[in-house]
Every structure is written in C-alpha cells, then in structure tokens.
Amino acid sequence: MTDSQQFRFQSGFPKIGIRPTIDGRRKGVRESLEEQTMLMAQSTAALISEHLRYPNGEPVECVIAESCIGGVAEAAACADLFAKSGVGVSITVTPCWCYGTETMDMDPAIPKAVWGFNGTERPGAVYLAAVLSGYAQKGLPAFGIYGEDVMDSGDPTIPQDVQGKLLGFARAGLAAAYMRGKAYLSMGSVSMGIAGSIVNDSFFQEYLGMRTEYVDMTEFVRRMDETIYDPGEFEKALAWVKENCAEGPDNNPEEIQTSRERKDQDWETVVKMTIIARDLMIGNPKLAELGYEEEAQGHHAIVSGFQGQRQWTDHFPNGDFMEAMLNSSFDWNGIRAPHIVATENDSLNGAAMLFGYLLTNTAQIFADVRTYWSPDSVKRVTGHTLTGAAENGLLHLINSGPATLDGTGEQQKDGKPAMKPFWDITQDEAQKCLDATSWRPASVEYFRGGGYSSDFLTRGGMPMTMSRINLVKGIGPVLQIAEGYSVDLPEEVHNVLDLRTDSTWPTTWFAPILTGAGAFRSVYEVMDQWGANHGSISYGHIGADLITLASILRIPVNMHNVPETDIFRPRAWGLFGTANPESADYRACHNYGPLYK
Ligand SMILES: C[C@H](O)[C@@H](O)[C@@H](O)C(=O)CO
Numbered sequence: 357m358t359d360s361q362q363f364r365f366q367s368g369f370p371k372i373g374i375r376p377t378i379d380g381r382r383k384g385v386r387e388s389l390e391e392q393t394m395l396m397a398q399s400t401a402a403l404i405s406e407h408l409r410y411p412n413g414e415p416v417e418c419v420i421a422e423s424c425i426g427g428v429a430e431a432a433a434c435a436d437l438f439a440k441s442g443v444g445v446s447i448t449v450t451p452c453w454c455y456g457t458e459t460m461d462m463d464p465a466i467p468k469a470v471w472g473f474n475g476t477e478r479p480g481a482v483y484l485a486a487v488l489s490g491y492a493q494k495g496l497p498a499f500g501i502y503g504e505d506v507m508d509s510g511d512p513t514i515p516q517d518v519q520g521k522l523l524g525f526a527r528a529g530l531a532a533a534y535m536r537g538k539a540y541l542s543m544g545s546v547s548m549g550i551a552g553s554i555v556n557d558s559f560f561q562e563y564l565g566m567r568t569e570y571v572d573m574t575e576f577v578r579r580m581d582e583t584i585y586d587p588g589e590f591e592k593a594l595a596w597v598k599e600n601c602a603e604g605p606d607n608n609p610e611e612i613q614t615s616r617e618r619k620d621q622d623w624e625t626v627v628k629m630t631i632i633a634r635d636l637m638i639g640n641p642k643l644a645e646l647g648y649e650e651e652a653q654g655h656h657a658i659v660s661g662f663q664g665q666r667q668w669t670d671h672f673p674n675g676d677f678m679e680a681m682l683n684s685s686f687d688w689n690g691i692r693a694p695h696i697v698a699t700e701n702d703s704l705n706g707a708a709m710l711f712g713y714l715l716t717n718t719a720q721i722f723a724d725v726r727t728y729w730s731p732d733s734v735k736r737v738t739g740h741t742l743t744g745a746a747e748n749g750l751l752h753l754i755n756s757g758p759a760t761l762d763g764t765g766e767q768q769k770d771g772k773p774a775m776k777p778f779w780d781i782t783q784d785e786a787q788k789c790l791d792a793t794s795w796r797p798a799s800v801e802y803f804r805g806g807g808y809s810s811d812f813l814t815r816g817g818m819p820m821t822m823s824r825i826n827l828v829k830g831i832g833p834v835l836q837i838a839e840g841y842s843v844d845l846p847e848e849v850h851n852v853l854d855l856r857t858d859s860t861w862p863t864t865w866f867a868p869i870l871t872g873a874g875a876f877r878s879v880y881e882v883m884d885q886w887g888a889n890h891g892s893i894s895y896g897h898i899g900a901d902l903i904t905l906a907s908i909l910r911i912p913v914n915m916h917n918v919p920e921t922d923i924f925r926p927r928a929w930g931l932f933g934t935a936n937p938e939s940a941d942y943r944a945c946h947n948y949g950p951l952y953k
C-alpha cells in the first residue's frame with residue numbers, strides 16, 4: 357500500500373469488543389465455567405479476524421475483556437477497556453446463566469449482539485432470552501444469536517448458523533462504526549434540481565453519525581490555477597492515462613466537435629480534477645511539503661459527491677473521468693482501495709454506495725435507473741426474445757460515465773466475472789478493466805465544457821445488488837434493495853438498445869430476481885417503485901447485510917427481495933409484530949429513532 361493510502365486510513369479502524377459473561381456465583385459455579393466462557397470469546401475473536409478485513413485489507417481486530425463479566429463492576433471495567441481500545445461494536449458471549457441487567461453492555465451508540473450457547477447442562481440460551489428482554493425494556497436494540505442445534509457442553513466449535521450470524525452482525529456493525537465521525541464532502545451544490553444532492557446534514561449526522569462538509573467548485577479552479585496539487589503526480593498520471601485510457605470516437609455532430617488541441621487540454625484538466633478531488637477528500641501530505649498545510653489535511657471524507665452539472669460542466673470538462681477513476685480500485689498509483697464518489701452530488705446514492713462499499717470492501721457502480729425494457733419492447737425493436745435471468749425484462753443502468761471501471765466485470769472469481777476487494781485484484785485484471793473501457797469525448801449538447809465519459813459494457817452473470825436511500829418527509833430515510841444479476845445480451849441486440857440512448861456511457865443490463873409479491877411481482881414494478889433516478893450497484897447478493905446495517909442505523913427498508921430466512925435484525929424487532937416484518941421494521945425504526953439523535 358502506498359503512503360497516500362496509509363495516510364487515508366490514519367484515523368484507524370473500530371475494533372470488535374468481545375464480552376464473555378458468566379454466572380457470578382463463586383465457590384463452584386463461576387470457577388467451573390471460566391475456561392469455557394473465555395474459550396467462546398477467543399473462538400469468536402478468531403472467527404472474526406479470520407474472515408473479516410478492514411478497508412485497508414488488514415484483518416479485523418478484536419479486544420476481549422480482561423476477565424469474564426459476572427456483575428456490574430466487571431461490566432464497567434470492560435466498558436473502560438473498550439473505550440480506551442477504540443471498540444466500536446460489541447459481542448457478548450456466554451455458555452451459561454448470568455445476571456442480565458448486571459452484565460449487559462449499556463452503551464447506546466455501540467451496535468451489540470449476544471451469543472448464548474445452545475446447551476442444556478448450563479442455560480446460555482436462557483441468559484440470552486433474559487438479557488434481550490432487558491435490552492428491549494431499556495430501549496437498547498441488540499441482536500440475539502443461538503444455534504439451532506443443541507451442543508454438548510464444552511464443545512469449542514462454533515456451529516455454521518452461529519458463524520453466519522456472528523459475521524453478518526460484525527460486518528454491519530463495523531460498517532456503522534467506521535462511518536461514524538467521518539464526512540460526506542459536497543463538492544458543489546445541487547445538480548439540476550436533483551433532491552438527493554440537497555445534502556441533508558440531519559440525515560448524515562443523526563442516522564450515520566457523520567459530518568457534512570461543503571466546498572464550492574471554484575476550489576478546483578483555484579487549485580488548478582495556483583498549482584495546489586503535486587505536479588510530479590500530475591505528470592505521472594497524465595503519462596499513465598495516455599498509455600492506459602484509450603480515447604474513443606467522438607459521437608458529437610461534426611459541427612460541434614471540439615478541436616484536437618482542446619481535447620488534449622481536457623485530458624490535462626480531468627486528470628488534475630481527479631487528483632484535486634481526492635486531495636479534497638482525504639488530504640495529501642505532499643501538499644504540506646509544497647507549503648499548503650491546510651489543504652494537506654483534507655476533509656476526512658469517506659464519501660463525496662460532485663455537482664458537475666450544470667455550472668461546472670457548462671464551462672469546464674465534466675466530472676466523469678474523475679468520478680470513474682476515483683470509484684475504481686486502481687489508477688496511476690497502482691491497485692488501491694476505491695474512493696466513493698457520487699455523481700451529480702446525489703448524496704443519498706452516495707450513502708448507499710458507502711453502505712455497499714463498507715459491507716464488501718469492493719467498488720460500487722453509480723448509475724441512472726434509465727429504462728425498463730419489457731420482453732415485448734426488446735422483441736419489437738430487435739426481434740430478440742429475452743431468455744434466462746433476463747426473461748422477464750431488463751433494467752438499463754447507465755449514467756454519464758461515473759461508474760467504477762471495476763464494473764466492467766473483467767475481474768474473476770472462480771473463473772466467473774466479479775468485482776473484488778483491491779487486495780485480491782491482480783495487475784492483469786486491473787489492466788483488463790482499463791482495456792475494456794474507452795473514453796468518449798463528452799456529449800457537447802449536454803456538457804458544453806467537454807470532458808470524457810467512460811464507455812463500457814458490464815459482463816453478464818454477476819450477482820449484483822442495487823440499493824438506494826430515499827428521504828421521505830415525515831418518516832426520514834428509507835432504504836430499497838433489489839438483488840439480481842448482470843446480463844449479457846447478444847452484441848447486435850445490445851447495440852440496437854444502446855444506440856437509442858447515450859452510447860458514450862457505460863451500460864449494465866440488470867435483471868432483478870422476482871419473488872411474485874409486492875415490488876418484485878415484475879421487473880416493471882421494480883423500476884416503477886424505484887424512489888429516484890439513481891441506484892448504487894454492488895457485486896454480490898448483499899441484501900441481507902444491507903438490511904442488518906439499516907436496522908442498526910434505524911433506517912426502515914421499504915422494498916427488498918431477500919429471502920426471509922436470511923434476514924437478521926435486532927431481537928426487539930419481533931416485538932413490533934411478526935406476521936408482517938416490513939411494517940414491524942417501520943414501527944421499530946420509528947420507535948428507536950436515529951442512532952445518534
Ligand atoms: C446528461 C444528463 O444531464 C444526465 O446526466 C442525466 O440524465 C442524469 O444523469 C440525471 O440523473
């Protein structure tokens with residue numbers, strides 16, 4: 357990892373705190389349980405560190421309480437240790453009965469779970485039920501975990517179903533803990549009246565624990581004019597771009613095409629914009645060496661958005677190259693963690709991208725949800741009958757070039773197209789993503805200031821999840837989720853459909869999985885129920901993790917196609933009703949309110 361990457365992660369990562377709770381009765385009971393209880397804590401920590409990684413690729417760290425927790429004094433000592441150690445998520449583990457309210461984790465801002473060993477020699481699951489009733493009574497949502505099958509006392513293994521819940525909770529808890537205290541950086545203001553780019557400080561502050569930072573786009577002009585960037589990096593980047601970013605044909609009517617000279621100048625501008633946007637987000641120690649200590653600090657941004665349209669793009673090259681490169685897992689500095697940047701400053705799509713990124717450590721595709729192509733419409737204009745995952749119709753996901761180049765699908769997992777965490781991406785795969793992308797001179801009617809849009813076609817067969825946050829006055833944020841697949845169309849069919857729209861932009865053909873109910877009755881219905889013009893698309897079926905994260909943040913989910921058996925929310929959600937989990941979710945989120953209010 358390069359220095360600038362380390363610098364970016366300098367504020368460190370939240371740890372997972374493990375709390376082994378125990379029956380406090382000495383002279384027999386406690387002594388007989390110490391070893392088994394501590395072992396549960398150790399094996400939980402080992403499971404987490406083995407399977408989960410931080411955004412810089414290092415294993416997630418756990419902190420185990422110094423002693424088992426048999427009562428309030430030990431609970432308080434553990435809370436002190438956790439506060440000192442940077443613990444952001446807690447998991448309580450026990451094989452036995454313990455005293456509920458005396459041993460519980462009382463910190464309201466820490467996502468919490470309890471694993472009660474399912475044995476019958478000692479009643480871990482009875483403690484679990486008792487302490488969860490305490491959490492419900494005290495308004496502190498907690499996740500409850502116990503295995504389906506009864507185990508023998510002293511069995512040190514973690515059953516598969518318990519592993520799944522521990523890891524699912526830990527992934528979502530860490531995502532919530534990591535975004536806390538970071539910033540959304542709004543570069544510019546509202547783009548073309550898009551409501552999601554009215555960056556809402558209450559949403560970020562109260563639901564995500566984040567700041568909102570705002571810079572005017574004139575800051576880019578100042579930094580370009582006054583050379584407030586690393587000129588050495590600029591030269592390196594420009595040479596790399598000439599080598600690796602092939603310019604595609606100009607699609608503009610001949611009379612409005614820009615000159616070669618202007619196009620070359622645009623390349624220089626978009627490369628500078630990319631470096632500047634990154635420096636604005638995370639800072640750059642190099643700027644301090646150049647005499648710009650304040651600028652070197654950056655805005656502590658974990659996600660940003662660029663207004664672009666219209667004032668900027670009416671005069672300067674558009675933000676597509678900058679957004680696409682920052683969102684990708686590689687650039688002239690090599691393979692690295694993606695930066696999360698929302699186009700058109702759509703901060704609500706940016707927040708969904710952030711969720712997807714923190715849950716998977718992979719890049720996210722930003723796209724317009726542009727067109728529902730029914731099987732009949734495709735047949736009418738191309739003569740082609742849609743089959744396979746696409747048989748019920750397709751959504752055309754396409755925007756003016758901000759999508760991550762990882763979205764080409766040129767990386768592989770088990771020989772199939774994939775998007776991977778940066779530490780699993782090979783040089784060859786990064787190169788293939790670049791080679792599959794051409795940079796088309798921007799459509800000048802839309803973008804008077806020129807620039808370049810990335811043009812690629814996502815490979816089919818990737819499991820994908822599209823999500824989006826919408827703000828509803830009177831409710832607050834709600835999350836929508838659609839799991840599905842990217843789809844390959846025969847080349848001539850793709851060309852006919854793509855040429856009807858802006859063919860200089862990247863396309864993902866997406867087929868949501870239908871369930872036959874609600875918004876997932878049909879592909880048409882999914883498009884019709886989408887709450888805004890944009891979606892964030894993640895590799896993999898991550899709907900269950902998104903639902904767990906949303907419940908931690910008290911954001912209700914208004915549509916999803918995740919199988920009910922995969923859904924994991926705090927135990928108290930069931931106390932709001934069990935026959936209709938969707939409306940119970942709304943009532944629970946409303947009851948608890950935002951996590952940081
Ligand atoms: C060029 C156009 O303004 C596009 O950028 C527009 O279709 C959008 O992406 C709206 O979200």
Ligand SMILES: [Mn+2]
Pocket residue numbers: 699700723724755756889890
């Ligand atoms: Mn858009």
